[in-house]
Amino acid sequence: MTALDLPLTPTTTTVRAACPHDCPDTCAMLVTVEDGRATKVAGDPEHPITRGGLCVKVNNYQEKTYSPDRVLHPLRRIGPKGSGRFEQISWESALETIATTFQEKIAEHGSETVMPVSYLGTQGILNGLSAGDAFFHRLGATVTERTYCDSGACTAYASTVGATAGVDPESIVHSKYIIIWASNTISTNLHLWPVIAEAQKRGAKVVCIDPMRHRTAQRADWHIPIRPGTDGALALAMMHVIITEDLYDEEYVREYTLGFDELSERVAQYTPEWASEETGIPVEDIRTLAREYATTDPAMIRIGVAIERHAGGGQTVRSIACLPALVGAWRHVGGGLLQLPLWAHPVNWPAFIHPEYRTPGTRVINQFLLGRALTGEMALDTPVTAIMVYNSNPMVVSPEQEKIAAGLAREDLFTVVSDHFLTDTAMYADIVLPATTQLEQHDIMFSWGHFYVTLNVPAVAPEGEAVPNTELFRRLAKAMGFDDEFFQLSDEQLLEQAYDWSAPAMEGITLESLRETGWARLNLPSPDEYRPHAEGGFPTPSGKTEFRSSALEAVGNFVVNLFRQLSDDHQPGGTVDPLPHYVEPRERGEVYPLNLLSPKSHAYINSSAGDQAMQKRVQGEQTLTIHPDDAEARGIDEGNYVAVTNDRGRFVALAHISAEVAPGVVVCPMGSWRKNAKEGTTVNAVNPFVFADLGNAPTFSDTRVEVSPV
Numbered sequence: 052m053t054a055l056d057l058p059l060t061p062t063t064t065t066v067r068a069a070c071p072h073d074c075p076d077t078c079a080m081l082v083t084v085e086d087g088r089a090t091k092v093a094g095d096p097e098h099p100i101t102r103g104g105l106c107v108k109v110n111n112y113q114e115k116t117y118s119p120d121r122v123l124h125p126l127r128r129i130g131p132k133g134s135g136r137f138e139q140i141s142w143e144s145a146l147e148t149i150a151t152t153f154q155e156k157i158a159e160h161g162s163e164t165v166m167p168v169s170y171l172g173t174q175g176i177l178n179g180l181s182a183g184d185a186f187f188h189r190l191g192a193t194v195t196e197r198t199y200c201d202s203g204a205c206t207a208y209a210s211t212v213g214a215t216a217g218v219d220p221e222s223i224v225h226s227k228y229i230i231i232w233a234s235n236t237i238s239t240n241l242h243l244w245p246v247i248a249e250a251q252k253r254g255a256k257v258v259c260i261d262p263m264r265h266r267t268a269q270r271a272d273w274h275i276p277i278r279p280g281t282d283g284a285l286a287l288a289m290m291h292v293i294i295t296e297d298l299y300d301e302e303y304v305r306e307y308t309l310g311f312d313e314l315s316e317r318v319a320q321y322t323p324e325w326a327s328e329e330t331g332i333p334v335e336d337i338r339t340l341a342r343e344y345a346t347t348d349p350a351m352i353r354i355g356v357a358i359e360r361h362a363g364g365g366q367t368v369r370s371i372a373c374l375p376a377l378v379g380a381w382r383h384v385g386g387g388l389l390q391l392p393l394w395a396h397p398v399n400w401p402a403f404i405h406p407e408y409r410t411p412g413t414r415v416i417n418q419f420l421l422g423r424a425l426t427g428e429m430a431l432d433t434p435v436t437a438i439m440v441y442n443s444n445p446m447v448v449s450p451e452q453e454k455i456a457a458g459l460a461r462e463d464l465f466t467v468v469s470d471h472f473l474t475d476t477a478m479y480a481d482i483v484l485p486a487t488t489q490l491e492q493h494d495i496m497f498s499w500g501h502f503y504v505t506l507n508v509p510a511v512a513p514e515g516e517a518v519p520n521t522e523l524f525r526r527l528a529k530a531m532g533f534d535d536e537f538f539q540l541s542d543e544q545l546l547e548q549a550y551d552w553s554a555p556a557m558e559g560i561t562l563e564s565l566r567e568t569g570w571a572r573l574n575l576p577s578p579d580e581y582r583p584h585a586e587g588g589f590p591t592p593s594g595k596t597e598f599r600s601s602a603l604e605a606v607g608n609f610v611v612n613l614f615r616q617l618s619d620d621h622q623p624g625g626t627v628d629p630l631p632h633y634v635e636p637r638e639r640g641e642v643y644p645l646n647l648l649s650p651k652s653h654a655y656i657n658s659s660a661g662d663q664a665m666q667k668r669v670q671g672e673q674t675l676t677i678h679p680d681d682a683e684a685r686g687i688d689e690g691n692y693v694a695v696t697n698d699r700g701r702f703v704a705l706a707h708i709s710a711e712v713a714p715g716v717v718v719c720p721m722g723s724w725r726k727n728a729k730e731g732t733t734v735n736a737v738n739p740f741v742f743a744d745l746g747n748a749p750t751f752s753d754t755r756v757e758v759s760p761v
């Protein structure tokens with residue numbers, strides 16, 4: 052444990068930690084520990100991104116650790132499924148029950164009958180995305196494809212500019228034209244905002260393209276409300292204007308791009324007049340945006356995750372990713388595209404995933420299909436009869452919520468859940484296992500929002516019998532009789548494997564140095580000089596920005612996700628037009644007229660913190676924001692309960708009437724728990740499982756509903 056030498060009372064220490072959450076900011080935390088108890092968490096004032104502040108989701112994190120609601124011991128169900136009635140059991144008994152039941156189910160149906168369900172409850176390299184993969188591969192369990200977040204955008208981005216870290220977020224202070232495209236930065240990427248605000252102060256124009264005039268849009272110089280799911284039309288029309296008006300960077304295009312002639316031909320049809328019809332944006336605004344973007348240096352685009360969540364999300368990102376090369380924005384410090392800087396982090400994923408443990412050809416089920424897989428609506432040779440949920444709360448975060456509820460209620464399904472709390476999912480478990488919080492575990496964090504590596508040192512001993520995911524899978528491996536060396540490695544040993552320490556980006560950074568400093572910037576040029584593609588050098592097959600994508604041409608549709616999950620033998624395939632093109636939203640409103648969006652809440656982090664008192668106070672009840680015209684037409688007043696319905700389901704929310712949303716659009720943030728919702732369902736009750744055009748991305752923004760008073 053690293054105690055910084057701060058002048059506090061003798062029993063008080065400060066421990067360097069890292070926020071564990073799935074958030075681009077990856078804040079460096081300082082934890083105050085008094086007499087073995089964490090009493091305060093704060094942002095590290097020295098950290099260039101954290102700048103001394105945590106957010107409303109995490110600034111009372113110690114209260115999560117000491118919450119009276121925490122699961123502190125293994126539990127066994129004693130009431131009907133979903134009743135939440137449990138009794139405490141020993142770890143020994145829990146492990147034995149799990150091992151025996153897995154073995155029985157496997158003996159009857161084969162190993163694919165077991166299915167892990169996990170995502171990003173923690174983002175730590177040890178306990179996060181890949182935790183458990185080695186165990187389940189070794190077991191021969193169904194492989195779960197996890198494409199909740201940015202897999203469509205990553206596939207599109209990688210097949211256009213390659214898996215490049217893109218613009219350094221700290222370089223944005225130098226930008227003069229900043230397009231925030233589908234991101235509510237102040238809520239979801241808070242620590243990027245001071246950089247954007249600084250650029251704005253220095254004269255940059257900030258443009259926000261979003262159907263909602265949220266906190267961030269309100270601070271922009273220009274908010275462009277767009278019809279959801281039509282961003283591709285806007286980007287294609289921008290290219291049309293830039294090419295027809297000769298505003299492109301001829302030399303950059305010639306040297307560092309592939310397929311310009313075909314692109315010009317392709318975008319000829321995508322006129323601003325046509326795009327205006329699709330997007331609802333006036334023709335002159337489309338032209339102005341294209342002209343200003345092409346002629347202001349440095350120009351940068353920040354794309355949010357929500358940009359991918361509709362039928363044409365992949366092609367939308369393809370088109371946007373073409374723009375910076377077309378105008379030569381990459382030439383300048385602070386020019387280009389910011390997607391996920393995580394591509395700069397040399398994380399050693401294979402050491403955790405152990406792809407070689409997996410039997411080739413093992414069945415893959417995408418987690419969006421969980422409801423269908425559990426209810427038998429999906430044709431399966433081997434039924435799913437045992438699931439293990441950790442780092443996730445599918446009852447809240449996955450589409451087709453009611454199908455998941457029906458599936459989890461199945462008497463013959465054996466459900467194990469490891470979590471901090473009795474979540475909406477854990478309520479249905481047969482066995483619940485207690486997980487440690489970040490204050491009680493070792494981890495090391497990459498970031499998908501900046502270029503800093505952060506070490507997390509445990510500040511306090513675990514409460515009760517909670518264990519980190521690393522230890523959970525060591526225990527399960529032992530119970531199953533797996534004696535591979537990986538399952539013997541301690542957390543300290545795992546830390547040593549987390550990064551490729553010999554990669555150029557890690558030069559000068561070691562575990563020892565991180566124990567001193569807590570965090571370090573990757574070994575990359577300074578943000579005042581960083582121009583990664585000033586002279587091309589894109590990590591694509593051609594080394595250029597590929598207007599015509601050779602990857603899409605060669606392999607068709609494929610999945611690239613955050614941690615390069617290795618499912619090469621299970622790619623969606625199917626031919627894909629290698630040139631950017633427009634894909635319309637799928638749900639066009641013939642039956643259900645309103646387009647529902649379910650972005651992130653301000654006070655919760657996905658469903659995490661969704662049942663914590665302070666955060667619930669800040670976030671309030673599940674709310675649906677609706678335009679005054681749409682409310683009036685339906686006889687809805689402010690503060691009424693309204694039912695939001697479609698063929699897939701229904702949920703009830705409090706109506707908030709506001710012109711912040713365009714007519715025809717309604718917004719209900721995701722993250723509220725079912726147990727706190729008026730009729731016990733939340734926004735994912737009405738969302739579809741349907742994939743977007745690339746990367747098996749979700750289509751949460753491509754949902755139509757009707758709203759009526761209750």
Ligand SMILES: Nc1nc2c(c(=O)[nH]1)N[C@H]1C(S)=C(S)[C@@H](COP(=O)(O)OP(=O)(O)OC[C@H]3O[C@@H](n4cnc5c(=O)[nH]c(N)nc54)[C@H](O)[C@@H]3O)O[C@H]1N2
Nearest residue numbers: 233234235238239279280355356357650651653656657752
């Ligand atoms: N407070 C908070 N912060 C978070 C999270 C959280 O739960 N809460 N979650 C974290 C995670 S996992 C992620 S992925 C990120 C995501 O953070 P963001 O990338 O900001 O994503 P969202 O909040 O889902 O949506 C952002 C905006 O996209 C808009 N939008 C929706 N559909 C469309 C569309 O078709 N076109 C356009 N132009 N805009 C559209 C919505 O109106 C919304 O304002 O946030 C991270 N940070």
Ligand SMILES: Nc1nc2c(c(=O)[nH]1)N[C@H]1C(S)=C(S)[C@@H](COP(=O)(O)OP(=O)(O)OC[C@H]3O[C@@H](n4cnc5c(=O)[nH]c(N)nc54)[C@H](O)[C@@H]3O)O[C@H]1N2
Nearest residue numbers: 170171172200441442443444448469486649657658659721
């Ligand atoms: N409608 C709609 N649905 C969405 C989205 C949306 O915008 N709209 N966003 C999607 C996106 S971008 C994302 S990233 C996903 C997020 O989906 P998830 O990653 O499943 O996110 P959380 O709801 O935060 O669930 C994490 C759970 O893991 C638990 N947990 C945290 N740390 C640990 C640990 O160390 N060990 C164990 N065992 N458990 C732990 C938490 O307590 C919590 O219950 O949701 C997706 N779902």
Ligand code: SF4
Nearest residue numbers: 070074077078106109
């Ligand atoms: S959730 Fe994000 S903004 Fe909040 S403390 Fe964690 S990393 Fe920072």
Ligand SMILES: [Mo]
Nearest residue numbers: 073199200356
């Ligand atoms: Mo996400």
